[in-house]
Amino acid sequence: MKKHKIHKIRRFIYLTSLSFIVLWISLFPIRLMTAFKQAPQPQAFFILGGDFRREEVVAELAKWYPSLEIWVSSGPNTQKTKELFQMAGVPPRLLHIDARAIDTVTNFTSLVADFKKKHIQHLYLVTSDYHMPRAIAIGIIVLGSQGIVFTPLSVHSEQPSESWLRILRDIGRAFLWLFTGDTGYGLLNFMSQLKNLSLGLIYSN
Structure with missing residues (x-):
């Protein structure tokens, strides 16, 4: 009898939590419509x-949109970035260079606040065409959860499209951040090192 009661309580907590999550996610479109x-x-x-080509494209566009702020998340060369936008006539107060991101998920999570x-x-949202789907x-998850909409601007490249597995992996990491505040990068890095170690042992034998 006691076990049955505990099971009912757990089931109630589970269903209540699930309902709250579904309701919260369902509010995304409303928040995005309001923001838009x-x-x-x-x-x-x-x-x-x-x-760096992404920054060069924005430097050209900035001439047509001189009042817009420019946020660069972990660009390849900070000094070159500053010089590029200085030559484009972008005032320093409009240029924000942030170096906290270590991958695509953290590009978003490090700056959304x-x-x-x-x-x-x-x-x-500016990135290369092959990278844009991810x-x-x-x-949609990170910015959308905070009521921020975006208009994609793809920069042409010769790179092949990314795999859906990679996209799904980062969707999972974005949801992990949404509910825990952790992007899962530490675990991802550990798994990558473990894989490299395993391959090293295989080739050494």
Whole structure:
């Protein structure tokens, strides 16, 4: 009898938690629609680091949108970034270079609080074309959960499209961050090192 009661309590907690999560996620579209209504035009450029060409494209666009802030997340060369935007005539107060991100998921999680603090509700999301599907998937979860919408700006590249497994992996990590505040990078790095160690042992035998 006691075990049955405990089981019922656990089931109630599980169903209540699940209902809360589903309800919370279902509110994303409403929050995004509200953000888009309040800020129909992007208020800033958000550049994901990794390819300097992305920054060069925004430097050109900045001439047409001189009032927009530019946020660069872990670009390949900070000094070159500063010089590029200085030559493009971008005032230092509009350029934000952040070096906290170590991968695509942390590109978003490291800066979303800054966007909220600045009351930014709409971004131009800038990355390479092959990288954009994964960036969009992560952005919908991380930025969307905070009521921030984005307009994708793809930069042409010669790289092949990323695998769906990689996209699904980072969707999982984005949800992990959403519920725990942890991106799972430590575990991912550990698994990668373990894999490399295993391969090393195989080839050494």
